[in-house]
Amino acid sequence: MGSIYLKLCLPWFAAGPIPLAPPKAAMTIAVPHAVAEARPGRLPLWVGLGVYALALLAGSQLLNDPDTYWQISVGQSILDHHAVPTIDLYSFTMRGQPWVSTQWLSQVLFAGAYGAFGWTGPVVLTATAVAATFALLTHFLHQRLVESTTLIFVMVALALMLDHLLARPHVLAMPVMVAFVGGLVAAMDRRGAPSLALLPLIALWANLHGGFVLGLALIAPLGIDAIVHAEARLQKALLLRWVLFGVAACAACCLTPYGWDSLLAARRILNLGAALAMIGEWRAADFGHPGPLELTVLAGFALVLWRGVTLPPMRIVLVLGFVFMALSHVRNAEVLALLAPLVLAKPLGERVGRGSAAEPAAPRRLLFAGVAIGLLTGTFIIASIQNYAPYDRSSPAAAVTELKKHNLARVFNDYDFGGYLIWRGVPTFIDGRTELFGEKRMVEHNNASGLSEPDNLFRLLRDYDIEATLLRTQSAATKLLDHLDGWQKVYSDDIATIHLRKAGAVHSVEPVVNVDKK
Incomplete structure (x- = not known):
């Protein structure tokens, strides 16, 4: 595993230290090369297709979690009774106690997929969400980084997330998380305010999974960075727009069957204290037995020392926060894998070369029709060969x-x-x-x-x-x-x-x- 990470990082190491202010001549050479290499608009598609195929082939691995059973059961109950749960009906020790499911929409989607296609349904649904997540990540990064650097980030992200790619609500929420946070980071990069079109995304996130509180928490630091680096004459107006967006985002998160209780329920997980250490996915990182997470952190530290990478203060705070979350609870490796690259992309692109933000003028209908037919055919063939079932x-x-x-x-x-x-x-x-x-x-x-x-x-x-x-x-x-x-x-x-x-x-x-x- 260590050799794989070294190979991934080798293109970074070979170039030597990154100057704080690269010569203009170097930048004029790097950018055209990046544009020529990029083949804009295609890389996210191929990455998404590749990840989708890998997820389908891994099939039963996506069902390797006991929680998948009760997620589908709760979803089926919601479909049968046309109501979300408000009390516990499944245990005898807490029966009748208040309980809300902040991931009710994901549960309904899993239940519907299982009801229609058996275990193949949740597998295909999960594979689709994972593929969409990586396609969106690739799209964002490729606008700011050259193709090789983008692929390094994507491969490292996939390695970090492998153990937590399961048929559970957090996976269905991942593409929404990348799209929402990517929109906030894009606003920060251009030193402007986020688009109101992001509000439906966080409302959807709030119905898919309780992790939407992270999206709310990121509004403040990303907004501060945008405001600090904006022109002085624009800062007051920009501050007002970010504050209004934050208030609107909080209100959007309450557009669930539970209203304000969605925000309160999401906090209860964080109040479990010592109980979290007893659940495998909530354990802390273990450098005594290094895996992808530990090796990634060490490789990142080596990269900073070797290349002299520098970042604006607020981006440093954000990246350190993502690293701390991942080291505290290994389930947060996906946060580090997906969100840290979004924050790092622009400053790194300014130093190692940018990709192209351009999109093809008119997508070829034949290409996308072929991709759709290929997806359906491939899914049918793989699903017929694989006998998907939980372990x-x-x-x-x-x-x-x-x-x-x-x-x-x-x-x-x-x-x-x-x-x-x-x-x-x-x-x-x-x-x-x-x-x-x-x-x-x-x-x-x-x-x-x-x-x-x-x-x-x-x-x-x-x-x-x-x-x-x-x-x-x-x-x-x-x-x-x-x-x-x-x-x-x-x-x-x-x-x-x-x-x-x-x-x-x-x-x-x-x-x-x-x-x-x-």
């Missing part, structure tokens, strides 16, 4: 079938099994809706199932009058229940194990452990 590790199908025979209502389940239980209509103890269960419940469950605090397991079994457990076969809690008095193993496979509570068994903080029990 078994998060789909304990046989165990849940056995569990349903007992007609139980209070099951202590593994966190990763929650989405599949919702899918099968079994009330959960806990599931992927972390903002509903809160920090305390998440920490208690994690400590109980991992036996870092065994008393937690016995207390939860007692306090919630648990009738059965459905846990991973290799988990510490499963191994203990194998020997715990009052519990009987009734089913086990490589994925999940079911223990039933015996009639008359007493949940105790100090239960009897039978070491001879098998």
Whole structure:
């Protein structure tokens, strides 16, 4: 992996230090070369097609997340009842408690795609969103950077995002995020105000995914940069226009079935504290085991030292913010991958050469008709060959079938099994809706199932009058229940194990452990 990153960055390193003020002669040579190389208007199309094909071929990898199950289930419920959820209906521990789904529109789209085409539907929908995201990113960058530099950014972005390209709402929101933030950055680059045409984008984003709050947060720093670098006589008017746009954007974010609650609900995830560290995608970056994110940060640091890259102060703040977000929670690698290049494109283009902002005067209908036919044909062929389906590790199908025979209502389940239980209509103890269960419940469950605090397991079994457990076969809690008095193993496979509570068994903080029990 390290060698790949070195090759990607080699074109940057070979040129030596970047002067703060390049000679004019160098710029007159670089720009025409960039324009000649660019083939304007085509590169985003080919990048989008390539990414789409890769996503389709990866197919089932896009379904490798237990949350996909409950996202589709909630979407189907919205379609069936023509109403968005306002209370929890899927767990027995929080049933009836207030809960809103800030990603309701994505859930409806996934449910509709699944209902029409089975698992192929969510795969194609996700692949389309990913392809659109990279096409938009390429379009923005290619207007400001030469083709080779644009492709470096695109390839690094793809490497950073691979682990988080899943059939989930955040992916459907990614092209909207790139389009909205790209519009703000374009306004900053020209030292003007953002277009009001961006308001429908952030309204759409607010209905697709709770990450729209990042878009709101970026309005202020991008506006400040635009105002500071504008002519003095224009600054007051520009300030007013950015402020009005910010207010209008806040109002647009409330154009959801939940109104102002959309803004409040999006904050609850950030208040989970210690619980976030227990969820894989919310863990911090680990330089002890470097992956694409860690290598990208190190390569970027090396590039700055080698080439002497300089940026305006506010762009430095923005890039550092994106890096901090990615290092704090690996799921934010997509923010670094997609938004940092938007901020860096113009100043880097002024130093390494610009691409062409021109577009073809009239797109050839034959080309786009051919592309459309090719897409449909390729999709049909690949989908017919690939047998798309979620992985078994998060789909304990046989165990849940056995569990349903007992007609139980209070099951202590593994966190990763929650989405599949919702899918099968079994009330959960806990599931992927972390903002509903809160920090305390998440920490208690994690400590109980991992036996870092065994008393937690016995207390939860007692306090919630648990009738059965459905846990991973290799988990510490499963191994203990194998020997715990009052519990009987009734089913086990490589994925999940079911223990039933015996009639008359007493949940105790100090239960009897039978070491001879098998």
